[in-house]
Amino acid sequence: MTTTSTTYFGKPIKRNEDPRLLTGQALFTDDVDLPGMLHVAFVRSDYAHAWVRGVDVSEARRMPGVVAVFTAYDLGDYWRPGPLLVPPPPIQRLVFNIRTQVPLVKDKARHVGEPIAVVVAESRYLAEDAAERVYVDYEPLPAVVKLEDALAPGAPLIHDDLGTNLNAHVIQEKGNYASAVERADVVIKRRYVYDRGTAVAMENRGVVAHWDAKAEQMTIWDTTQAPIPIRNGLAAMLGLSEHQVRVIAPFIGGGFGPKIMMFYPEEVLIPWLARKLNRPVKWIEDRRENFFATTQERSQIHEAEIALTRDGRILGVKDVFLHDAGAYAPYGLTVPINSQCTLLGQYDIANYYTEFKSVFTNKPIVTPYRGAGRQHGVFVMERLLDAASKELGIDRVEIRRRNLIRPDMFPYPNVIVFQDFAPLTYDSGNYEPALDRVVELIGYKQFVEEEQPRLRAQGKHVGIGIVTYVEGTGIGPYEGARVTVETSGRVSVATGIGTQGQGHFTSFAQIVAEQLGVPVERIRLVTGDTAEFYWGAGTFASRGAVVAGSAVYSAAVQVRKKALQKASEVLEVPEEEIELVDGWARVKGAPHKAISLGELARRANPLRGAVRSGTEPGLEATDYFGPERGATASGVHGIIVEVDIETMQVQIKRYVVVHDCGKVINPMILEGQIQGGVAQGIGNAFYEQLHWDENGQLLNASLMDFLIPTADVVPRVEMDHVETPSPLNPMGVKGAGEAGCIPVGPLFAQAVEDALAEYGIEINEIPLSPNRLFELVQEAKARRAAGLPAGR
Amino acid sequence: MSTHTISLKVNGIPYQRTVEARMLLSDFLRHELRLTGTHVGCEHGACGACTVLLDGQAVRSCLMFAVQAHGHEITTIEGLAPDWQSGSDPEEMHPIQIAFREKHGLQCGFCTPGFIMTLVPFLAENPFPTEAEVREVLSGNLCRCTGYQGIVEAALLAARMMRAAAVTRSADT
Numbered sequence A: 001m002t003t004t005s006t007t008y009f010g011k012p013i014k015r016n017e018d019p020r021l022l023t024g025q026a027l028f029t030d031d032v033d034l035p036g037m038l039h040v041a042f043v044r045s046d047y048a049h050a051w052v053r054g055v056d057v058s059e060a061r062r063m064p065g066v067v068a069v070f071t072a073y074d075l076g077d078y079w080r081p082g083p084l085l086v087p088p089p090p091i092q093r094l095v096f097n098i099r100t101q102v103p104l105v106k107d108k109a110r111h112v113g114e115p116i117a118v119v120v121a122e123s124r125y126l127a128e129d130a131a132e133r134v135y136v137d138y139e140p141l142p143a144v145v146k147l148e149d150a151l152a153p154g155a156p157l158i159h160d161d162l163g164t165n166l167n168a169h170v171i172q173e174k175g176n177y178a179s180a181v182e183r184a185d186v187v188i189k190r191r192y193v194y195d196r197g198t199a200v201a202m203e204n205r206g207v208v209a210h211w212d213a214k215a216e217q218m219t220i221w222d223t224t225q226a227p228i229p230i231r232n233g234l235a236a237m238l239g240l241s242e243h244q245v246r247v248i249a250p251f252i253g254g255g256f257g258p259k260i261m262m263f264y265p266e267e268v269l270i271p272w273l274a275r276k277l278n279r280p281v282k283w284i285e286d287r288r289e290n291f292f293a294t295t296q297e298r299s300q301i302h303e304a305e306i307a308l309t310r311d312g313r314i315l316g317v318k319d320v321f322l323h324d325a326g327a328y329a330p331y332g333l334t335v336p337i338n339s340q341c342t343l344l345g346q347y348d349i350a351n352y353y354t355e356f357k358s359v360f361t362n363k364p365i366v367t368p369y370r371g372a373g374r375q376h377g378v379f380v381m382e383r384l385l386d387a388a389s390k391e392l393g394i395d396r397v398e399i400r401r402r403n404l405i406r407p408d409m410f411p412y413p414n415v416i417v418f419q420d421f422a423p424l425t426y427d428s429g430n431y432e433p434a435l436d437r438v439v440e441l442i443g444y445k446q447f448v449e450e451e452q453p454r455l456r457a458q459g460k461h462v463g464i465g466i467v468t469y470v471e472g473t474g475i476g477p478y479e480g481a482r483v484t485v486e487t488s489g490r491v492s493v494a495t496g497i498g499t500q501g502q503g504h505f506t507s508f509a510q511i512v513a514e515q516l517g518v519p520v521e522r523i524r525l526v527t528g529d530t531a532e533f534y535w536g537a538g539t540f541a542s543r544g545a546v547v548a549g550s551a552v553y554s555a556a557v558q559v560r561k562k563a564l565q566k567a568s569e570v571l572e573v574p575e576e577e578i579e580l581v582d583g584w585a586r587v588k589g590a591p592h593k594a595i596s597l598g599e600l601a602r603r604a605n606p607l608r609g610a611v612r613s614g615t616e617p618g619l620e621a622t623d624y625f626g627p628e629r630g631a632t633a634s635g636v637h638g639i640i641v642e643v644d645i646e647t648m649q650v651q652i653k654r655y656v657v658v659h660d661c662g663k664v665i666n667p668m669i670l671e672g673q674i675q676g677g678v679a680q681g682i683g684n685a686f687y688e689q690l691h692w693d694e695n696g697q698l699l700n701a702s703l704m705d706f707l708i709p710t711a712d713v714v715p716r717v718e719m720d721h722v723e724t725p726s727p728l729n730p731m732g733v734k735g736a737g738e739a740g741c742i743p744v745g746p747l748f749a750q751a752v753e754d755a756l757a758e759y760g761i762e763i764n765e766i767p768l769s770p771n772r773l774f775e776l777v778q779e780a781k782a783r784r785a786a787g788l789p790a791g792r
Numbered sequence B: 001m002s003t004h005t006i007s008l009k010v011n012g013i014p015y016q017r018t019v020e021a022r023m024l025l026s027d028f029l030r031h032e033l034r035l036t037g038t039h040v041g042c043e044h045g046a047c048g049a050c051t052v053l054l055d056g057q058a059v060r061s062c063l064m065f066a067v068q069a070h071g072h073e074i075t076t077i078e079g080l081a082p083d084w085q086s087g088s089d090p091e092e093m094h095p096i097q098i099a100f101r102e103k104h105g106l107q108c109g110f111c112t113p114g115f116i117m118t119l120v121p122f123l124a125e126n127p128f129p130t131e132a133e134v135r136e137v138l139s140g141n142l143c144r145c146t147g148y149q150g151i152v153e154a155a156l157l158a159a160r161m162m163r164a165a166a167v168t169r170s171a172d173t
């Protein structure tokens, strides 16, 4: 990318996709309507853990409108545990026990909502009627609900043949933590609990499959973030060639991670049903199902310690944690590895010991959800620093500043292995300016020295928080893109990733517009349709803009070369004298000497005459991009809160984000991503908690009971940006999709703790709630009354 | 299952259909009339994605049966700018739609029709809303992508645009 001024790149250009979405004309999966379409309802386990001794479908089969009812035994060879999506990284001494989900329960249900039978009927109403007449003979078993119970002696076994509930055991080290402790002036130890949440994309999942028996062609509409891997996997399962299967991820109503889980039982079954019954079949998840049939994230318990010098230098960190995998672990170790690798954050820490055990529980499957375990690591580190700040009497900003990685230390090696299987190395960064900027924007000094004492004197409970974080983004393996100038002068761009609201239709168009000098609205992007692009991996780990964006960039650069070459032949001037502007190739300084890109495209694909052999027709190029490793984005969040001591409601007064994700393609889209991420982080910190009873029943599986933040509680996020380009891709971009939500938990905890300082509480858990804060304050009061020291 | 014949107007067009008593209005609009711009996020009245206008008032179509709409007039997102088609000038959309695009009030767009239909009667009755009022009226609609800021700004911008248009209209007459 040239550093000279740009026309489209880096501009807050309005989105191409909006009008279709705003007028109700965008196609979502549930909008697909095919003649003769059948509808599906699932019979799901009522128990978190139970032997299934029998399934009686005879009455259901006789219900009106019912076409078929299937159980696991009707699937024959098609019944197979799902693939392991992400194999464990190459880490020495690693233990990993593979257990993946099955299409329908055969013998044992391992979490509430696991599918046991599938009913196909002429309408969804009839399918649900019949599903109620399927009788399952359960033999309930004690369930493993609490994470810390999973490995206890005598715990019920979830996968009996395994003989243990251990899914994985991983130890990673940088330097030598024991030596750090020897040199330390203080060692601080804490226990942190980070409970699970769920993504709650506003659109539930869904799959529609259409088998065209005559053409032997399967078409699948799927709310997936990864259409190409879904195509490849389903083709293999169905015994079809990849060319016989087309997977379309149309407009998707929010992804956030769980929509890249592969393969959901429903995803495997609906195409099979369509072929078996030779009719189109649709399944749309309802909200209740979404609460236990869609994957969830997060439940970790950390035993952490930090070794420091008296002046607040971090000598080492040790963290040993338990991670809840849920009933199966198809996604490998991505989430806990992210926790390990994000923990060290922006700090220069020479010695780090990190160990986790991932365990099976009788809860829904855990896969990445926005942040994907990163927030757990950030929570641990930032809370340790807050504890250290208090213990050592060093201001919280100052203790952070003293430990930041300096700009001259990049690329910075963190040694341990990251989710992309490579040793974690930060590509670039400049952390202090962002910290300074947040301190300045939020008025830290003034707040702490003047405002807070004044408000406290008035009996108000106000607090401030400032935390930092990094985010590994834009990991491999690769993505591809094809850029084509059509003879009309319009440009089409195809990539293999799915898009769920990130604005790729526009940001990718901007990349192409910049190269070809074509207005953004004349560039049509196709994503998420395997018929349009064959290769790719999917949208995850904040990699869309980085990896697919770089592929789009490389392809556009090549088309630009072709256009200039062709224009130089036609206009008979050297390429250097030609510029591409507004859809024209024209001679610099002589704009009347010009030819339109459309005309160039036509000439590049003549119908008659001779073309030099070896020449590729058309103005088109396809290219691929695979980064050698992930790009590390970073940021600092600041918050001011007020706690109402009567209700324990927390009101956010200010929220400031200074973020560095390298070069920015579209600041409007970026700010939207951050604002939305912060809102999800706030939900995670204070509103959203899944409540399970001792049998593993989810008690709040509705949007009435599981609260996500609304417009009256999410504040306006004030933002600023620092720009440290990544050296790892041609545009210098880093991902931004998850940054907003990652540090909100520790930020919230720090500020609320500060607001309630007079009670001396310490917050070592997320999510919080008014109830929980009330309890913490009561405990603190009781401790004080008993003459015990404040704190935990 | 008992069925009923209902007549109603949707986006100005009269329809007569025979439906099961239990069919939700949201399903009727989406799957019988194929007006799929109305989205369904929860089917228990919590998310607001399915909001439509019933005789001009915002209602949740997942909380009503189609038979209850008999004799009434429904407006869905498709009825706001009925002549707009893919490829038309975005400026020809309804001012609220234009404002949403202008202020980046949508990401995935799934919640968007519900927010817009909530705002239509609100802005008609409150041409000068404050930010707090906008946040209050929108607090019954859930959006998981935007963090609401763009939506709130879009609502305020739409109010300004509609006021300006009203002034122009009254000046013309």
Ligand code: FES
Pocket (backbone or CB within 6 Å): B039, B040, B041, B042, B043, B044, B045, B046, B047, B048, B049, B050, B051, B060, B061, B062, B063
């Ligand atoms: S679908 Fe009607 S309120 Fe959620």
Ligand code: FES
Pocket (backbone or CB within 6 Å): A202, A253, A254, A501, B105, B106, B107, B108, B109, B110, B111, B112, B142, B143, B144, B145, B146
């Ligand atoms: S824009 Fe995605 S839910 Fe609102």
